[in-house]
Amino acid sequence: MRDLPVIKVDGVLELEHAVVDGVDISGHWNRMFNQRAINAYPTEAMDWVTGLAGGESMRDCYQCGKCVPVCPVNHVGDYGPRKLNVKVLRGNNLLDDPDLWLCTTCGNCYRVCPKEVNPLRIMPAIREQAVLEGKVPDELADVFQKLQRTGNPQGESPRKRADWIAEAGVPVPLISELGRPVDVLWYVSDYTSYHPRGKDAARAMARVLTALGVDFAILGNEERSDGDSARLAGESGLFEMLAEQNIKLFNKYQFRQLVVMDPHAFNAFKNEYPRLGWQGEVLHYTQFLAPLVDRLQFQSQVDLDVTYHDPCYLGRNNGEFDAPRRLLEAIPGIRLAEMPHNKQNGYCCGGGGGGMWLDGFVADHVSERLSERRVREAVATVGTDGTGVLSVACPYEPSRFEDAVKSTGNDGRLVVRDIIELLDQALQPASA
Amino acid sequence: MPETVLVIGGGPAGLEAARAVAEVGAQAILVERRAVLGGTPDESNYAALTPHLGSAQDALDLLRAGVQDPNVDIHLETTVTGCTGSLGDFRVTLSGPGGESTVKAGSIVVATGFQHFDPGRETQMYGYYEYPDVITLPDAEKMLKDHHFVRPSTGEAPRNVAFIQCVGSRDRRLGNEYCSKVCCGVASKEAIEIRQMLPDCKVYIFYIDMRMYGYWESQIYWPAQEQYNVNYIRGIVTEIVGKDGRLLMKGEDTTMGRPVEVLMDMIVLSVGMEPSKGTRDVAGILGVEQNKYGFIHTPGEPMDPVGTSVPGIFVAGAAAGPKDLEDTMSMAGAAAMRAIRAIRGLARAEVSASR
Numbered sequence: 001m002r003d004l005p006v007i008k009v010d011g012v013l014e015l016e017h018a019v020v021d022g023v024d025i026s027g028h029w030n031r032m033f034n035q036r037a038i039n040a041y042p043t044e045a046m047d048w049v050t051g052l053a054g055g056e057s058m059r060d061c062y063q064c065g066k067c068v069p070v071c072p073v074n075h076v077g078d079y080g081p082r083k084l085n086v087k088v089l090r091g092n093n094l095l096d097d098p099d100l101w102l103c104t105t106c107g108n109c110y111r112v113c114p115k116e117v118n119p120l121r122i123m124p125a126i127r128e129q130a131v132l133e134g135k136v137p138d139e140l141a142d143v144f145q146k147l148q149r150t151g152n153p154q155g156e157s158p159r160k161r162a163d164w165i166a167e168a169g170v171p172v173p174l175i176s177e178l179g180r181p182v183d184v185l186w187y188v189s190d191y192t193s194y195h196p197r198g199k200d201a202a203r204a205m206a207r208v209l210t211a212l213g214v215d216f217a218i219l220g221n222e223e224r225s226d227g228d229s230a231r232l233a234g235e236s237g238l239f240e241m242l243a244e245q246n247i248k249l250f251n252k253y254q255f256r257q258l259v260v261m262d263p264h265a266f267n268a269f270k271n272e273y274p275r276l277g278w279q280g281e282v283l284h285y286t287q288f289l290a291p292l293v294d295r296l297q298f299q300s301q302v303d304l305d306v307t308y309h310d311p312c313y314l315g316r317n318n319g320e321f322d323a324p325r326r327l328l329e330a331i332p333g334i335r336l337a338e339m340p341h342n343k344q345n346g347y348c349c350g351g352g353g354g355g356m357w358l359d360g361f362v363a364d365h366v367s368e369r370l371s372e373r374r375v376r377e378a379v380a381t382v383g384t385d386g387t388g389v390l391s392v393a394c395p396y397e398p399s400r401f402e403d404a405v406k407s408t409g410n411d412g413r414l415v416v417r418d419i420i421e422l423l424d425q426a427l428q429p430a431s432a
Numbered sequence: 433m434p435e436t437v438l439v440i441g442g443g444p445a446g447l448e449a450a451r452a453v454a455e456v457g458a459q460a461i462l463v464e465r466r467a468v469l470g471g472t473p474d475e476s477n478y479a480a481l482t483p484h485l486g487s488a489q490d491a492l493d494l495l496r497a498g499v500q501d502p503n504v505d506i507h508l509e510t511t512v513t514g515c516t517g518s519l520g521d522f523r524v525t526l527s528g529p530g531g532e533s534t535v536k537a538g539s540i541v542v543a544t545g546f547q548h549f550d551p552g553r554e555t556q557m558y559g560y561y562e563y564p565d566v567i568t569l570p571d572a573e574k575m576l577k578d579h580h581f582v583r584p585s586t587g588e589a590p591r592n593v594a595f596i597q598c599v600g601s602r603d604r605r606l607g608n609e610y611c612s613k614v615c616c617g618v619a620s621k622e623a624i625e626i627r628q629m630l631p632d633c634k635v636y637i638f639y640i641d642m643r644m645y646g647y648w649e650s651q652i653y654w655p656a657q658e659q660y661n662v663n664y665i666r667g668i669v670t671e672i673v674g675k676d677g678r679l680l681m682k683g684e685d686t687t688m689g690r691p692v693e694v695l696m697d698m699i700v701l702s703v704g705m706e707p708s709k710g711t712r713d714v715a716g717i718l719g720v721e722q723n724k725y726g727f728i729h730t731p732g733e734p735m736d737p738v739g740t741s742v743p744g745i746f747v748a749g750a751a752a753g754p755k756d757l758e759d760t761m762s763m764a765g766a767a768a769m770r771a772i773r774a775i776r777g778l779a780r781a782e783v784s785a786s787r
Contacts, residue, residue, distance in 0.1 A: 037691040041663060043634050060658050062642075063666060063687060086687055089663060115654075 042091040049088050054125030060115040061085035067109035067117075072348040073102050075373060076366040081109040081119055095130050098365050101137055105232045105353030106312040111344060120232070120317070123353065127234025136234070143357040144235050151224035151242065152190045153357060162188075162220040164199040168206040175217035181254035184209070184216040184288070187246075187269070189262035190225050191395035197402065198395045204424035205261065205285060211427055212292055216259075222249055226265035228272065228313075233354025240276065243268070247278040258282040261420075263313035263394045264352070270318065284314055286393050286419060290323040293330040300430035301333035302422055304389045305382040308336065309374060309401075310346030311394035324393045327419050331426045339374075339381045347374050351396035371397075371404035375414065383414035390416045435459060437771045438524055438537035440512055440714055443471015444495055444757060445749025446543035448764035449771075451498035453541075458772050460504045461535055463526060465710060467509050469496050472545055472708075472750075476570040479577035480625060481757060482617045483651035491757075511710075515540075515718050519744025520778040538775035539744040540718065541767045542728055544710035546750035549600025549608070549703040558599065558701055559672045565590075565679055565696075566672060568599075568703045569618055576625050583697055585677070589630050590697035594681055595619040596669045597639040601704030601754075608725060612704030613754040617648045619702045620656040627660040636663045636696075638683060667692060672699060704754065711751045720745055727753040738767040744774050 013032040018025045049055040061082060068080035079102045087094065094100045103123045110118050130136060136144070146155030165172035175182060186209070191198035209216050227235075227242035250258070258280055260266045269282040306328060314320050321343045328336050341347035348355075350370030355362060363369070375390065378401075382388035390401055401416040435458035439450045442464030453460040468474060470492045473481075478488035499506060510528030517523045522537045548570055551560035560566050564584040567575075575581045583590050597619060601612040616639070623635045637656075642664065644653040656662040669683035669692070678695045685692045707726035715722045721729040721741035728747040732739045738746045748767040749760040 037693040038685050038688065039693055039695075041634075041636060041665065041694060043661070043663065046663075047661070059661065060654075062653075062657065062664070089665075090685075090688070 038090065040091070041089070045088050045091045045093040048093055049122070049126060052125040052129065054121035056121075057115070057117045058085060058088055058122050061117050062115055064114060066112045066114065070108045070112055070345065072106060072108065072350070072370045072373070073104065073366065076368050076370065077102070079103075079365070081113075081117070084119075084122075085117070094126050095133060095135055098361075100126060100130060101140070101354065101358055101361060102365060103353055104312070104348050104350055104355040104370070106348035107317045108312075108345065108348070111316060124232050124234055124236065127232075127354075128236050129234075131234040137358060137361040139360050140233060140354055140357050144230060144233075144238055147225055147227070147230055147235075147238055147242065151245070152194060153225060153229075154190065154194050156194045158224075159221050161193045161223055162218065164193060164202050165206070165218075167199075168203045170206050170210040172206045173217040174220040175253045175255070176220065176222065178217050181256075182215050182217045183256045184214055184259050185250075185253065185255035185257070186216050186218050187226070187258055187260045187262075187265055188218050188223060189260060189265050189395055191399070192261045193223070195395070195399055197398035201261065201395060201398070201418040201420050204418070204420045207424050208289065208296075208420060208427065211297070212289075212295055217255075219249055219253075226260075226262065226268040228264040228268035229352065229354055229356060231268070231272065232352065233357070239268075239272075243273055243276045243278075247273060247276060250278050250280065256281070257288070259285055259288045261285055261395055263311040263318070264396075267313040267318060284320060284323070284393070286314070286323040286327055287320060289423070290326045293327060296330070296423065296427065298332050298426045299428055300426055302331050302426045303333040304335070304387055304422075306334050306336050306389040306391050306422070307339050307378050307382045308342070308391045308393075308419075309339070309349065309378070309397060310343055311392070311397065312346065312348050312352050314393060315346050316344055324391075324419055327423060328391060331422055333426075334422070337381050339377045341374075341377060347377065349374055349394075349397050349400050351394075351400050356396055356400075369400075369404060369407075371400040372408050375401055375404040375408050375410060379408075379410050379414050383410065386412050386415070388414045389422070390414055391419050391422060392416060393419050434536070434538070435772060435775050436461060436535075436537045437539050437541060437768065437775075438463065438522065438535065439541045439543060441471065441543035441545055441710065441749075441751070442466070442469040442506075442508075443543060443545050443749065444473065444491075445545065445751070445760045445764045445767075446471070446541070447495040447499055448761050449541045449543055449748050449768045450504050451495070451501070452765050452768035453772060454499070454501040454503035456768075456772060458503065458775075460499075461537060462499060462504055462506045463510050463512060464506070464508050465511050469499070469506070469508070472547075476548065477574040477577050478570075479573055480621065482614065482621045483648050485621065485625070512714055512717055519774055522744065538778070539746065539771040541764075541771050542711070542714055542718065542720065542740070542745065542747045542751050543749050543764065543767075544714050544751045545708045546705040546711070546754070547708040549612075549706050551599055551701045551703055553606060554599060557670055557672070558596070558699070559674070560701060563672065563674055563679060565698045566701065567698065568701045569615065569622065570703075572622050572626075572700045576622060576629070579629065581626055581629055590633055592634040592636070592696050593623075593626055593698045593700060594669075594694070594696045595623060595635075595637045595700045595702055596681075597637065597642075597702045598668065599701040599703050600706070602640070608704060608706065610725065610754060611643055613643070613645070614756045615702040615704055616643045617652050617756070619700070620644070620652045620662065622700065623662040624652075624656050624660045627662060634663065635660075636665055638665050638667055638669055640668050641666070665692075669699075705750055707751065714751075718742065718745055720747075723753070725753070727751065738763055738770055744771075746770050746774075
């Protein structure tokens with residue numbers, strides 16, 4: 001019996017196979033509890049976390065629990081921001097704890113925290129130490145390598161970054177070839193450049209900018225990932241390397257405004273690049289287009305019920321709720337309806353803070369994906385007959401939500417569209 | 433009618449009441465059981481006051497200076513042993529060094545205070561009389577006052593210290609169903625002082641819920657946690673046993689839902705407030721109603737926190753239940769004003785009756 005395998009689960013001992021006096025007591029029949037008492041309250045973990053730059057506020061939690069019900073991950077598992085403090089206060093530095101990777105840095109807990117405990121700073125700080133110790137989930141480590149090698153998380157060739165422009169239907173100038181200053185440097189970003197659905201949005205954006213007569217150009221194959229999600233996932237060195245490359249480009253060319261498709265890039269350029277040496281005006285594309293909306297010559301009705309998903313890094317974490325809605329409301333025919341979780345209380349798609357690259361790891365610790373929960377909410381708001389649209393303004397989302405539409409069995413009930421695609425659609429003559 | 437107010441008790445409440453009476457030109461007779469003025473803060477060696485850690489000594493000096501007034505007649509080492517009469521005409525027997533005497537007073541302010549809960553009443557739980565390293569808040573206060581915070585058993589600095597909250601408070605079995613109001617703040621204040629004095633010492637506070645009302649939240653609780661790294665663990669302790677020269681503390685970590693068995697070098701019991709012997713005795717002598725816990729009953733609460741069941745007799749401070757210093761000072765001023773007004777109201781009534 002001694003040689004039989006032992007299943008050890010969190011203080012519970014259970015022999016997979018056990019026969020005592022001829023009686024089979026395999027499995028739960030022989031379950032034993034280990035000593036459950038807490039024998040020490042070591043303070044080292046808390047001292048260590050709060051000693052990290054960014055980790056300071058971890059200590060300040062007083063266990064009110066306001067964060068837990070608004071944490072999207074808590075809806076699908078045991079994780080909750082309050083519980084991180086519980087663990088650290090009892091000696092767990094989180095380096096070997098799956099919880100370290102479950103936070104999407106969506107910031108909804110920080111919004112309600114009376115003590116201003118800030119996981120947007122805490123998680124990257126601890127994750128950075130995990131990265132240094134090589135304690136990173138494999139799939140995330142793989143993406144870090146791709147970013148390092150190719151400058152994009154997909155590991156695609158940087159030389160193909162601007163391939164999408166061939167099918168844009170309008171000229172998309174490269175700033176390196178223009179040889180003159182432009183009004184708008186459009187930072188296209190990773191998923192918009194490489195992902196099939198992202199490329200749809202990129203082409204729509206090119207057409208909308210052209211329709212408006214905007215003097216714009218893109219960086220083309222020189223462009224590198226903004227790196228913000230790598231930073232939030234703990235790879236600050238990689239982030240700084242990518243930022244350095246982009247900043248070099250931003251400084252090389254002359255432009256008046258930087259316009260981005262990706263809220264994560266928006267966050268990086270607005271809040272992180274200044275400390276690394278680049279300061280300039282950066283706008284999310286919805287912010288750039290909203291004041292110009294009266295100049296758009298819409299050609300057709302878009303007769304659809306639409307709801308809007310606030311991206312965490314455009315909405316809650318950077319305060320832009322109105323611009324996307326102004327665009328949607330301007331499109332003829334659209335009926336805009338809000339989901340229960342909207343604006344400040346927007347529900348995370350699960351892709352932020354490295355979540356985009358941890359789907360497999362996260363799946364082992366949650367009952368369903370956040371994107372699936374969000375899709376159910378969207379279906380309940382606008383979708384049952386296929387005319388419902390979940391509109392988005394972040395290139396992470398079309399692929400996440402379209403997968404979730406399928407996995408939740410809502411195929412044919414709901415479609416996912418970037419706002420720019422809806423604008424582009426309304427600018428085209430009505431199709432037959 | 434002479435405007436004379438008898439103030440019983442020379443602690444913060446009594447000192448402030450007597451000072452206020454004299455300040456508005458009335459006569460105060462101040463009676464104090466001990467040979468010095470100052471009351472419990474003096475007798476129990478308070479060092480730094482909650483919440484600002486100001487000097488208790490300075491505060492007491494200020495209060496004592498306030499009664500150095502020709503209108504305050506101070507009787508030290510004196511107790512009240514009898515009382516007859518009523519509002520406007522109390523005749524009170526005092527027993528002091530010179531024997532018994534009778535004074536006349538128009539009204540009375542009772543300021544006889546509280547005493548700290550005796551943890552020996554918590555039988556077989558905390559071993560206060562068994563283990564020298566189990567101490568109370570006032571015991572810790574004395575050590576902090578002497579700038580010598582050590583384990584009584586060894587004379588060495590402790591490596592870890594746990595405070596246990598709600599000892600003697602919020603307990604139907606003990607008869608003390610009330611929150612003693614100040615212990616969360618005082619424990620946190622002492623925890624800060626220990627961390628200041630012994631930076632390597634880990635300090636824990638085990639609590640049911642932290643009751644940091646009003647500004648104490650940000651004045652004491654948050655700094656203790658955020659700046660002085662005091663560890664707040666929700667869950668209380670029911671047993672302390674000696675082990676290997678240290679204290680094995682057994683309770684439940686209610687956040688984790690798991691038992692706690694942790695070795696501590698020192699344990700501080702956050703003892704609550706009970707009515708002092710003086711409060712119980714004086715209440716009987718004056719015939720004022722006590723509440724079920726033995727504190728002076730204040731039937732007009734919440735609008736009248738100082739009136740007792742007897743017209744002309746008022747109460748200030750912790751004689752009326754758990755109070756912090758702010759409560760005490762506010763009540764003392766209110767009681768003094770009400771005591772004088774009671775006499776003057778009577779005088780006005782007499783004048784109008786004689787017309």
